[in-house]
Amino acid sequence: MQEQLWNIISAVKTQAPLVHNITNYVVMNNTANALLAAGASPVMAHAHPEVKDMVTIAGALVVNIGTLNEYWVESMRLAAQQAQTSQKPWVLDPVGAGATAYRNQVLEELLQYKPSVIRGNASEIMALVKTTSQTKGVDSTHQSQEALEAGLDLSASTGAVVCISGATDLIIYQNQYRSLSNGHPLMAKVTGMGCTATALIGACCAVYSKDFFTATLAAMALMGVAGEIAAEKASGPGTLQLHFLDALHGLNKEAFLSRMQFSGTT
Amino acid sequence: MQEQLWNIISAVKTQAPLVHNITNYVVMNNTANALLAAGASPVMAHAHPEVKDMVTIAGALVVNIGTLNEYWVESMRLAAQQAQTSQKPWVLDPVGAGATAYRNQVLEELLQYKPSVIRGNASEIMALVKTTSQTKGVDSTHQSQEALEAGLDLSASTGAVVCISGATDLIIYQNQYRSLSNGHPLMAKVTGMGCTATALIGACCAVYSKDFFTATLAAMALMGVAGEIAAEKASGPGTLQLHFLDALHGLNKEAFLSRMQFSGTT
Amino acid sequence: MQEQLWNIISAVKTQAPLVHNITNYVVMNNTANALLAAGASPVMAHAHPEVKDMVTIAGALVVNIGTLNEYWVESMRLAAQQAQTSQKPWVLDPVGAGATAYRNQVLEELLQYKPSVIRGNASEIMALVKTTSQTKGVDSTHQSQEALEAGLDLSASTGAVVCISGATDLIIYQNQYRSLSNGHPLMAKVTGMGCTATALIGACCAVYSKDFFTATLAAMALMGVAGEIAAEKASGPGTLQLHFLDALHGLNKEAFLSRMQFSGTT
Numbered sequence: 001m002q003e004q005l006w007n008i009i010s011a012v013k014t015q016a017p018l019v020h021n022i023t024n025y026v027v028m029n030n031t032a033n034a035l036l037a038a039g040a041s042p043v044m045a046h047a048h049p050e051v052k053d054m055v056t057i058a059g060a061l062v063v064n065i066g067t068l069n070e071y072w073v074e075s076m077r078l079a080a081q082q083a084q085t086s087q088k089p090w091v092l093d094p095v096g097a098g099a100t101a102y103r104n105q106v107l108e109e110l111l112q113y114k115p116s117v118i119r120g121n122a123s124e125i126m127a128l129v130k131t132t133s134q135t136k137g138v139d140s141t142h143q144s145q146e147a148l149e150a151g152l153d154l155s156a157s158t159g160a161v162v163c164i165s166g167a168t169d170l171i172i173y174q175n176q177y178r179s180l181s182n183g184h185p186l187m188a189k190v191t192g193m194g195c196t197a198t199a200l201i202g203a204c205c206a207v208y209s210k211d212f213f214t215a216t217l218a219a220m221a222l223m224g225v226a227g228e229i230a231a232e233k234a235s236g237p238g239t240l241q242l243h244f245l246d247a248l249h250g251l252n253k254e255a256f257l258s259r260m261q262f263s264g265t266t
Numbered sequence: 267m268q269e270q271l272w273n274i275i276s277a278v279k280t281q282a283p284l285v286h287n288i289t290n291y292v293v294m295n296n297t298a299n300a301l302l303a304a305g306a307s308p309v310m311a312h313a314h315p316e317v318k319d320m321v322t323i324a325g326a327l328v329v330n331i332g333t334l335n336e337y338w339v340e341s342m343r344l345a346a347q348q349a350q351t352s353q354k355p356w357v358l359d360p361v362g363a364g365a366t367a368y369r370n371q372v373l374e375e376l377l378q379y380k381p382s383v384i385r386g387n388a389s390e391i392m393a394l395v396k397t398t399s400q401t402k403g404v405d406s407t408h409q410s411q412e413a414l415e416a417g418l419d420l421s422a423s424t425g426a427v428v429c430i431s432g433a434t435d436l437i438i439y440q441n442q443y444r445s446l447s448n449g450h451p452l453m454a455k456v457t458g459m460g461c462t463a464t465a466l467i468g469a470c471c472a473v474y475s476k477d478f479f480t481a482t483l484a485a486m487a488l489m490g491v492a493g494e495i496a497a498e499k500a501s502g503p504g505t506l507q508l509h510f511l512d513a514l515h516g517l518n519k520e521a522f523l524s525r526m527q528f529s530g531t532t
Numbered sequence: 533m534q535e536q537l538w539n540i541i542s543a544v545k546t547q548a549p550l551v552h553n554i555t556n557y558v559v560m561n562n563t564a565n566a567l568l569a570a571g572a573s574p575v576m577a578h579a580h581p582e583v584k585d586m587v588t589i590a591g592a593l594v595v596n597i598g599t600l601n602e603y604w605v606e607s608m609r610l611a612a613q614q615a616q617t618s619q620k621p622w623v624l625d626p627v628g629a630g631a632t633a634y635r636n637q638v639l640e641e642l643l644q645y646k647p648s649v650i651r652g653n654a655s656e657i658m659a660l661v662k663t664t665s666q667t668k669g670v671d672s673t674h675q676s677q678e679a680l681e682a683g684l685d686l687s688a689s690t691g692a693v694v695c696i697s698g699a700t701d702l703i704i705y706q707n708q709y710r711s712l713s714n715g716h717p718l719m720a721k722v723t724g725m726g727c728t729a730t731a732l733i734g735a736c737c738a739v740y741s742k743d744f745f746t747a748t749l750a751a752m753a754l755m756g757v758a759g760e761i762a763a764e765k766a767s768g769p770g771t772l773q774l775h776f777l778d779a780l781h782g783l784n785k786e787a788f789l790s791r792m793q794f795s796g797t798t
Contacts, residue, residue, distance in 0.1 A: 026294045026310050028558045028599075032723035037769050042723065043628065044558050047601040050634035057631065067294075069313040069337065071601065096309065099323065102316035189515060191298035191308065236512025237303050246768025249721060292560045292576050333560075335579040335603065362575065365589065368582035455781060457564035457574065502778025503569050 002260055006253050008208045008218035013039030017059035017206035021199060022046050022076050024066025024095065027192030030241070031062075034196040037248035038222065040203040046075040055082040059206030062199050063115075064093035065106060073106050080113035089116040089205035089212060092160075093198040098127025111158055116205055116212045118154065119163040119198045122147035129153050148177070161212045165197055169220045173213040180217070180262045182224025184231035186240050197223045217262070225259045226251060268526055272519050274474045274484035279305030283325035283472035287465060288312050288342050290332025290361065293458030296507070297328075300462040303514035304488065306469040312341040321348040325355075325472030328465050329381075331372060332361035339372050346379035355382040355471035355478060358426075359464040364393025377424055382471055382478045384420065385429040385464045388413035395419050414443070427478045431463055435486045439479040446483070446528045448490025450497035452506050463489045483528070491525045492517060534792055538785050540740045540750035545571030549591035549738035553731060554578050554608050556598025556627065559724030562773070563594075566728040569780035570754065572735040578607040587614040591738030594731050595647075596625035597638060605638050612645035621648040621737035621744060624692075625730040630659025643690055648737055648744045650686065651695040651730045654679035661685050680709070693744045697729055701752045705745040712749070712794045714756025716763035722773050729755045749794070757791045758783055 018041045023031055028044055035042035045054040048071075055061050061083045063076045083090035092115040094107050107128060120128065129150040151162040151172040164170040169180040187193045200222060204215040229251070230243035284307045289297055294310055301308035311320040314337075321327050327349045329342045349356035358381035360373050373394060386394065395416040417428040417438040430436040435446040453459045466488060470481040495517070496509035550573045555563055560576055567574035577586040580603075587593050593615045595608045615622035624647035626639050639660060652660065661682040683694040683704040696702040701712040719725045732754060736747035761783070762775035 024310070025291050025557050026298050029295055029561055029723060032558050033769065033773075036721045036723055043631070044556070044599050045628075045632070046599065047634060049602075050632035053632040053634070067310050067312065070315075096311070099309070100311070100316035100319040102313060102319070189302045191295060191302055234512075235509075236515040237299065238508035238511025238515075241299075241511075242508060242770035242774060243767075245770025245773075246766075249768040249770075290576070291557050292564050295561055333576050333578065336581075362577070365575070366577070366582035366585040368579060368585070455568045457561060457568055500778075501775075502781040503565065504774035504777025504781075507565075507777075508774060 002257050004214060005218040005221050005260070006256050008204050008215055009222050009256070011207040012203045015207050016041050017203055018043060018057060019060050019062060019199060019202045019206060020045060020054050020058035020079070021062045021064070022051070022072065022079055023062060023064035023195060023199070026066060027195040030192045031195055031199045033245055034248060035199055035203055037245045038200055038203060040206070042199070046072055048075060048078060051075050051079045052082040055079050055088060056086060058088065060202040061088055061090035062093070062202040063090065063110065064095055064195055064198060065103060066095035066195065068103070068106060076110060080110055080115070084113045089202070089209050091115060091117045091119065091198055091202045091205065093195060094118065094120045094124050094128055095195070097124040098130070114158065115160050117161040117163060117201050117216050118158065119165060119194070119201055121194060122164055122166055125154060125162065125164050126150040148172070152177070161216050163201065163216050163220060165194055165220065169224065171213065171216050171220060178217055178262055180220050180224055182221065182259060182261055183227045186231050186234065186237055187227045189237035190241050221256070221260050221262070222248070222251070225256055228259060229255065268523050270480060271484040271487050271526070272522050274470050274481055275488050275522070277473040278469045281473050282307050283469055284309060284323060285326050285328060285465060285468045285472060286311060286320050286324035286345070287328045287330070288317070288338065288345055289328060289330035289461060289465070292332060293461040296458045297461055297465045299511055300514060301465055301469055303511045304466055304469060306472070308465070312338055314341060314344060317341050317345045318348040321345050321354060322352060326468040327354055327356035328359070328468040329356065329376065330359035330361055330461055330464060331369060332359070332461065334369070334372060342376060346376055346381070350379045355468070355475050357381060357383045357385065357464055357468045357471065359461060360384065360386045360390050360394055361461070363390040364396070380424065381426050383427040383429060383467050383482050384424065385431060385460070385467055387460060388430055388432055391420060391428065391430050392416045414438070417443070427482050429467065429482050429486060431460055431486065435490065437479065437482050437486060442479070444483060444528055446486050446490055448487065448525060448527055449493045452497050452500065452503055453493045455503035456507050487522070487526050487528070488514070488517070491522055494525060495521065534789050536746060537750040537753050537792070538788050540736050540747055541754050541788070543739040544735045547739050548573050549735055550575060550589060551592050551594060551731060551734045551738060552577060552586050552590035552611070553594045553596070554583070554604065554611055555594060555596035555727060555731070558598060559596070559727040562724045562728055563731045565777055566780060567731055567735055569777045570732055570735060572738070574731070578604055580607060580610060583607050583611045584614040587611050587620060588618060590620065592734040593620055593622035594625070594734040595622065595642065596627055596727055596730060597635060598627035598727065600635070600638060608642060612642055612647070616645045621734070621741050623647060623649045623651065623730055623734045623737065625727060626650065626652045626656050626660055627727070629656040630662065646690065647692050649693040649695060649733050649748050650690065651697060651726070651733055653726060654696055654698055657686060657694065657696050658682040680704070684709070693748050695733065695748050695752060697726055697752065701756065703745065703748050703752060710749060710794055712752050712756055714753065714791060714793055715759045718763050718766065718769055718772050719759045721769035753788070753792050753794070754780070754783070757788055760791060761787065
């Protein structure tokens with residue numbers, strides 16, 4: 001299994017898939033740099049007259065609602081629709097789900113275009129389930145087991161792979177899931193690490209479209225291992241960012257296989 | 267006094283206030299990272315359908331006009347109005363005041379919503395006074411004493427705490443002011459350091475809403491001390507940025523108290 | 533010649549020209565920091581009510597279509613028109629030329645305002661020639677010799693200096709060109725290095741408006757030399773970014789002259 005994940009990570013480097021990002025202003029630079037460091041080719045485009053064309057030439061689409069407005073939401077709709085129509089993998093990052101009614105409404109619309117993968121933190125995934133199934137109560141305390149249940153529900157109702165990232169990452173598809181325990185607490189002090197994870201999932205799905213569950217595992221393992229390596233060299237969240245990009249770029253098979261830690265049921 | 271400032275800085279770390287930023291594209295990433303490093307929780311949101319909801323759940327609002335346009339100006343109006351109505355602290359950063367007529371007009375409108383704190387450089391503060399009081403001439407040379415007078419006028423006319431940042435920072439409220447002399451010249455070679463200061467003021471006001479003058483002092487002292495520590499480790503403006511975030515994150519009481527330098531009348 | 537290039541680079545530091553950027557979200561922070569590190573004063577502004585005013589007070593305009601939409605395209609039109617009218621140097625960065633029909637159409641419009649300099653990678657410059665002259669076929673393989681021909685054509689048809697950046701940079705004006713072979717492959721793994729080059733060209737044109745060809749050479753030599761110095765200190769694309777800014781800031785005449793490598797016909 002670990003070998004397979006490394007093969008996906010390697011395929012990103014050798015194939016350099018074009019990953020089309022409609023993402024938030026805060027993280028665009030990080031996201032582009034992380035995709036480049038991992039070997040992918042990032043493009044950011046949201047203009048209504050071109051967004052479908054860009055999806056068409058891309059290997060995967062990443063939609064992140066972090067700093068949405070009406071224009072961008074329409075861009076996301078157009079792109080997601082095009083991805084669905086042309087059977088391109090697309091990944092949804094529901095940033096701030098549950099924070100405002102507007103975000104919930106936008107997410108409900110976007111889910112109709114059947115994302116391949118949804119990645120969020122525990123509270124976002126729990127908020128999404130509340131959004132898509134009003135009759136199911138969701139506790140506001142963010143116990144991981146509660147998020148797991150929400151993730152299983154969300155995967156069942158949407159048909160998407162669901163990834164709940166945190167100290168432990170849960171990757172869920174229908175009744176199976178795996179957990180990954182790499183990473184470092186300092187990563188939570190750098191903005192956009194979750195968004196970077198989502199973008200890397202896009203890159204891995206682009207080169208391994210036959211199995212989005214395994215592609216998502218590969219991306220999250222890459223995040224966690226690179227984060228660990230970076231944390232060993234960092235003296236805080238500032239230097240962590242840079243060492244993280246260096247680690248993404250320089251990671252080799254031996255380091256990856258020796259560090260990767262996962263468990264869980266399949 | 268210094269102990270009190272440290273207590274405010276510590277309260278940001280322990281309370282992790284949600285700071286809602288409507289800010290410019292250039293600095294969004296830095297601002298989010300600085301808030302995270304200082305212990306706060308940043309959110310960026312500007313969509314008209316959600317901006318009031320976001321102010322409602324936030325501990326403070328930060329409005330920065332750096333890359334404004336008509337849509338964003340309306341976002342700022344809605345948010346500032348909501349902050350005023352719900353008595354949330356809000357901080358205004360008048361980036362580029364005086365550079366164009368449009369910026370001056372927008373600032374005049376925003377001042378009607380009574381910001382808690384206004385932070386700018388000397389020329390911006392001087393431009394603001396010209397804006398709000400057409401009959402008062404403002405010299406275009408940026409002597410600090412002239413900016414102090416403008417700051418005193420601005421505080422008197424708006425009721426806001428006014429912070430003039432530079433080699434020496436002046437924090438002004440009505441007839442009193444304090445000056446801080448921490449920091450390093452290299453900070454001026456990193457974009458968005460002023461915007462970061464404004465965001466940290468927001469974080470400190472969120473946890474110390476009973477006294478915005480002292481909260482602003484705390485934020486500016488934190489900036490200056492972290493900047494000094496970072497400059498000692500940096501080999502230029504690039505590495506300064508990262509060491510600055512590390513210093514914000516790792517600062518302890520002893521280092522803060524031993525480095526902080528302020529003076530002025532109260 | 534090398535002395536002359538250094539004099540232009542020095543003039544940026546001593547004159548601190550205001551460079552007005554209408555650029556993409558991904559690189560705004562980098563661009564601003566690179567301009568600051570090189571000694572220029574960056575401003576980002578795109579609001580229709582102020583964009584012409586900002587061009588008027590700036591020393592040069594930089595237009596980069598990386599993340600365009602209809603509003604931003606109108607900003608670019610207004611700014612480019614004002615630059616042409618007021619004879620301000622302006623530099624066009626045709627990011628993603630050829631990727632979508634929309635980008636091609638926008639570029640065709642912008643070329644009407646006669647940019648002083650156009651900087652792109654080989655495929656963008658080739659796509660631009662196809663755009664501006666539908667009858668001329670352009671091979672999609674990106675051999676440098678093909679890009680040189682496209683660059684010569686583009687310079688002839690637009691009257692602009694054309695810069696094709698890559699492992700070797702070609703700077704072209706009418707029938708003459710020079711090539712620069714500084715730089716490092718790792719620079720291609722950092723997003724926005726090309727955009728930074730374009731912004732530095734703007735800064736150099738602002739202080740040396742009598743000869744945009746030489747100003748462009750100076751900017752590209754500065755990029756390449758600073759990139760080389762940074763690569764020697766970097767352990768990957770993350771740390772490269774920061775060392776690059778440090779190198780831009782700290783570069784001295786001796787290091788510049790000893791490292792600069794150029795050739796080509798004039």
